[in-house]
Amino acid sequence: MAVLAEELGPGPFALVCLFASPECRFAELIAGAENFFGEAHVMACTTAGEIGRAGYAEGRVVAVAFPSAAFSATALMMDHLAERDAQSFGARLVRERLALAERAPDRTSVFAFLLVDGLSLKEDILAAALSPALGGVPLFGGSAGDGVDFARTRVALDGVVAQDAAVLALVRTTLPTRVFSLDHLLPTDERMVVTEADPKARIVKSINAEPAAREYARIVGKDPDQLDTFTFAAHPVVVRIGAEHHVRAIQRVTEEGDLQFFSAIDEGMVLTVAEKQDIVAHLDAELGALAEPVAPLGILGCDCLLRRIEAEQAQTVRALSDTLARHRVVGFSTYGEQFGPLHVNQTITGVAFYPPVEVG
Template sequence: MLEIQQGFSSNPDMASAIKEVVHQIQQDEVKFVIFFSSTKYDFQQVSKEINAAFEGAEVIGSTSAGEIGKHGFSNHSLVAMSISSKDWIASTVIIENIHSKPMLYRKNVIQAFEKTGLNRNDPALHQKSFGILLVDGLQAAEEMVLSVIHSIFETDQFPLVGGSAGDDLKFAETYVSANGKVYNDAAVLTFVKTSHPFCTYRENIFEPTEHTLLITKADIRGRIVYEMNGMPAAEAYASKLGIPTANLAEKMETYPIGRMYAKKVWISTPFKILDKGAIQFYSQIFPNTMVSILKPIDPVLVARETVKNIKAQLPGVKGVIGFNCIVRLLQFQKEKACEKVYQELSDLGEVVGFTTYGEQYGKVHINQTLTMLAIGE
């Protein structure tokens, strides 16, 4: 039997907030706890106390740029989820030095996976296990971390979801936590083996326009695109939107870039315009890639379709862990859609998550997306 509990507190007193959340998620035989905390709280202390309250469980968490819980999309709060089951084996690994040397931790990743008792080459692996990944959101290293993780598998189908830690839009320091210890310049990865049904899902609130661009010059590691269609990137981008280049910065988040793969859209959000019309993105784009300019669609209708699709895959869904991009949240706030979107998603049971500085789905780091792990009975 699978039991899921969620907790929420926005109590300004940190000790009280931790106590409230721990009380709400206490249950017998807790195997896994995940929590997300505003930086208004001392993250070291939050991590230490939540871990101490759940001896024997794997406990992971991160700082956030907003939280998702029983009160919908919130800010300056603490949320958590606990999972109790006799059929749940979890193993956590910390990948450090992610901005420069994450490959040095490949062996640790393998060892953590093997602790679950699974075979990395099992063709049915995607039906038995999944990964949850929390990454320091200010190192621009998500793609390197994902490369290390997926290098241990022969299959391309290993299900993984996650988010990049936030810090309430301070863009100063973000942190991840594993079993009471706090890290930055690091990623925390938990492998789970279970026979409980689950699915991963990626929600997209954009669709392609007729405007396409060819990436003709780019710095992959720096996430910088210098040229599109042989022109300075900003000039080419603006011309497709029919606006002056000087006005592009205010439009980029509304009309981001989509990399098309397997008839699906993978979003890369522009970060800022650099000298000579170069554009830096929040995720990597490779040279010679054809991309589409995207346009927004109704997020409430998309959320409704998300619930329908997840329930079709997982009729007994009991809870969801979600990773929602900060740019999406800002869009929801602007459109006064936060409550309506959450009301749709809450039909999936216990919903806990956080507002991220980027999202992970399978082998890919993306932006302006909601990635989710849904778990059922």
């Protein structure tokens, strides 16, 4: 922790974010952070990989600090997600949002950053419930990870470590900001219908009235006994919401031959197979567009684990990592991303920070 604090500088900070490999001693890290960052809120999560200044990393802790000179922040933990009505967090969020606006009215750029237990299965409900209480404040975030083990994920706020929980930070700043989400997938004409599902568990039992895993494998031209994370990353499916398509990524095949998804699924949902654009070229172009007319000072990003897996399979992970580094993206690899009222997959979402506008 002393090394991280030294690299971040003297502060003071309004907010510090820690993205920690599941290999680290998370509880000790969080306890130590309380001794180094004074009055700053410290929010943290375990990851499915880290993104540092040199791009993708493993087995690391990445820290991002927001200096009090340009940022004001408030943060709250929402725990026991399985037991609570997500709407109950709304009134508290409204109070926190209004209090922060009153405390820092001159810091007119504002965003919300959400970290959620990536095994809670509550990201969809939570993001949708928080949206009205944000009053138009743009929200982005990521689901905490556990490498590729999918066994135990954790979040933390101000010394408190929790599972089945989420942490939300509201930030106001003097710097111009832009919240974004992007993916490199295009829907095809190949469709399938969910004919039996367990929405609470995000499990699809049948597709087109056939066993789910076998029918998915048939449609994408794969051996049903060889389906794995690489297959799901290479052959994503999307659902249409309004005029846009959003990924519904598959996590695994269950012992019963069902498909468990990373995000909301339901009977009657029409899924469309998507084709991929070049992930490196697409990312470079989209992040380049964020640099018009001026390049960001930095970007805090939540990048889906499936994007890294896809790049590994295509042997382009180094190029993708270098692209993240060149565009000054730091953050972590997730089990899913939040953008506005939606929980999505196989995207990168984040916030870009720009130099202050000179008046004169």
